[in-house]
Structure formats: C-alpha cells, structure tokens
Amino acid sequence: MERSAVSVTELNNHIKDLLDADFFLSGVMVRGEISNYKLYPSGHHYFTLKDAESSLRCVMFKGNASKLRFTPESGMSVTAVGRVSVYPRDGAYQLYCTELLPLGMGDLHVAFEQLKEKLSKEGLFAPEHKKPLPKFPQTIAVITSSAGAAVRDIIRVLGKRWPMTKVVLLPVRVQGAEAPAEIAGALRYANRYKVGDLIITGRGGGSIEDLWAFNDERVARAIYESEIPVISAVGHEPDVTIADYVADLRAATPSNAAELAVPDVSEIRDGLDACRIRCSQAMGKRLSIAQSRVSDLASRRVMQDPVAYIDQKRQLLDSAANALQTRYERGVDTKKQQFVRLAASLDALSPIKVLSRGYALTTDSGGKAVCSVKDVARGDSISVTLADGRLSCTVDGLCEGSVL
C-alpha cells in the first residue's frame, strides 16, 4: 500500500486542529517563571515560561498586553492565562496569553513597586527637589472631586484654621480611567494660570483600585513638574501612593493636608498678644532706664542748689587767690634776705675795708698791681693807695723774703 505524503503545512494544520479542538487547552492557566522576555516594536510581547524541567513558548498580543497594569520582567513568577495552539510557520505550539498575573503579589502591587523604583531612579522623589511651602498661602488650589468628604474636610479645616486663604477648587474625577489625565491636567492648568500659591491634591480613602489614579505616572510627573508646591492627601494614614512620594509634602488625610497648609489662627493671635506684651515690656524698660537717668541727673547737687554750687566755687577761687598772694609775699621776703646776706658778703670782701685796717695797694706806673718785689726795680715809681688817699713813691731798696 502506497501512502500518500502530506505537506508540512497540512501536517501542522492537522495538529493545530487537534489542539484547537481540545477543551482544556482552549482556556488554560499555567504557572511558571518568565524568561527571555521581549517586547517587540509591534507591541506584541514574547517570552518563555519555565519551571525546573520544562519550558513553554508564549506570546501576548498588543491588545491584551496593553491591559497589563505592571511590566512583566524575566525572572518574575506569574500565572499566565490563555489558550495553547500551534504556530504553523515554526511547527511549534505556544501559549497565546491573554492575561498575566504576578504570583504572590497582586498585579497592582507589582505595578506600584515598579513605577516607584523607576521614578525613584529618575530622581522624582529627591528631597532636594522638594519645594518649601508658603507660610501664609494667599490662595490654595484644591484638585479633587467636587463631591465627597475630601473637599468638604479641606474647606472646613482651612476655614477654621486660616480663613484668610482663598480656596479655589479645580474639580476632577479621582477614580476611573479618566482620573489620571484629569488630575495631571488640572495640575498643569493650575501652574499655567498661577491659580494659587499652594496646591492640595488627593481624595478620601478607598481600595487600592480606588486610589489608583494617584499611582499613575502622568500624575506623578505633573506633580514633579509643578512650580507651585504640592501637598498630596490620599486616603487614610497607611495608604501611601506614588503621588505622596513625589509631592513636596505628604499629608495623611485631606484634613491633615489642610492643617499642614495653613497656620492656626489662634496660635497667630497668641503670637500677636505675645508680641504686644514684649513690645510693652521692652518699651517700659527703655522708659524706666531713661527715667532713672533723668532723676539721677536731677539729684546732682548743682541741680538741687545751683547758688551753693557757685558759692562753693567762689570760695575755692578765694582760697586760691589767697594762696597766690601768700606765695608771692613769701617769695619777695626770701629774695630780700638773700640780698642782705650777699651785700654783707660783698662788704666784707671790699678792698676799702682792707685798706682801712692799714694795708696798702701798690701799683706800678702802668697802674698794675705790684704783688712781688720782683715786679719792681730800684728807682721805679710806684703808687701806694691807702684808705683815704694815694702816695707817690720811688723804690729805694728791695729786700726779698717774707716779711711776716
């Protein structure tokens, strides 16, 4: 019997028909680890699922892949849902994956961690990018739903704490597919038209799905790019969203955001009172210092009894004049006594006095005093002065030697 050969295509199509007819293979869930994960420019995802012993080729087409809430990565444990069929061109069977779920954690959780890591690496959470908040905001732009507790809480707390701040609501949807684009759009709009000097964006608590808009990359980037400081206020205390990481300040709840945004009017009033007291005390002190300076000066004697002061000075002047007079007189006396003494000495030394005691002054013809016998020769004319006149003499003889 001669067997007729089939073409490769016919064989592959036959096998494909067999597999496609299998009920189990038409909708299977399979567990494994992703490897060789590739995203093609076409938008289709190709990967291999494997466990310790086997591997399975998988493809996920663009339409299904676009619904993924996380980015599949090699090494990730997942559950893949789809149908098994043949790819006739390669003669290979593969899983046509329609859904991919991370194992262990929910897909949103994985998506959250992935976006968090990505934005963190890009520096969107960097503390140095955080802007300081105005102390006394003039206008706060509130980006949230116009319905619901969040907006009411924010307006109530702002009104109670600091009614001077104007509140401008930019109503947006805060959940559902449109929410991220609306929130991001409102953030940009508020910046473009400088609607306020502070933005609060958020919503009340809910499930992770309800809060999901605040884990959206578009919202995160709009917050990051905002030139107006942003306070995020999403859900309740334990819920932390990507928006919280990017925001300049994270509030635990919408009410808390309002508390953080503005000062408390009663604290400011207390501060004003304290200022008034400090001003008064400082002024009082300043005045009493001036006062005591004045009374100190006023109590000086010159101010108390100016005549006595002048009298005292006059007395001083008198005694000074007295002293001067005394000194002058004493000086004159001293000089007089000195003069008498000197006159007496002079008198004692006077040659007249000596002559009167019998001594004589001998001078030669030239009028020079003759002090030695050697000064004259026999026959010289000399003059001898006595106390009451003069003798003209001639030297008769010389006799050397002391006469006494």
Added chain:
Amino acid sequence: MANKKLSFEQSLERLSEIVKLLERGEAPLNESLKLFDEGTALIAACQQMLDDAEQKVIKLRKGDGGEPEELPFEEE
C-alpha cells in the same frame, strides 16, 4: 507708622524685627517710641485682618478660551 500695604506675612516679619530692636534697647528713646507706635499699629492691623477674614471658596471652570472662570462653590 504701619504701612497699610503690608501683607499679613510682611507685617509679622516687621513686627518681629521691631520686638527684637526694642528688646535690644539700643535705639535712642524717641526712636524706641516710634518703633513702639509702629509695632502697636501693626498688631492692631494684623488683628483687624484676622477679625475681618472670611473664607472665600470658589470653583474654577475652564472658559471657552481656556482661561479660568470663577464660579461660586456649592457643596454637591
């Protein structure tokens, strides 16, 4: 004297400056008295601002040209 144009924040800043100057006590007496008067006027102005404050809440709508239009806010 207090300048009416000062914002609340500017008033507070000036006020704390005045308190510091007064407490330092170095200014001449007439200067100190001027500072005291200015401080007292600023405190009164700030308190007046707080007394007069009434919260304004509006809702913004994107106008036809894209510019914001203010609408009264009513709770929904």
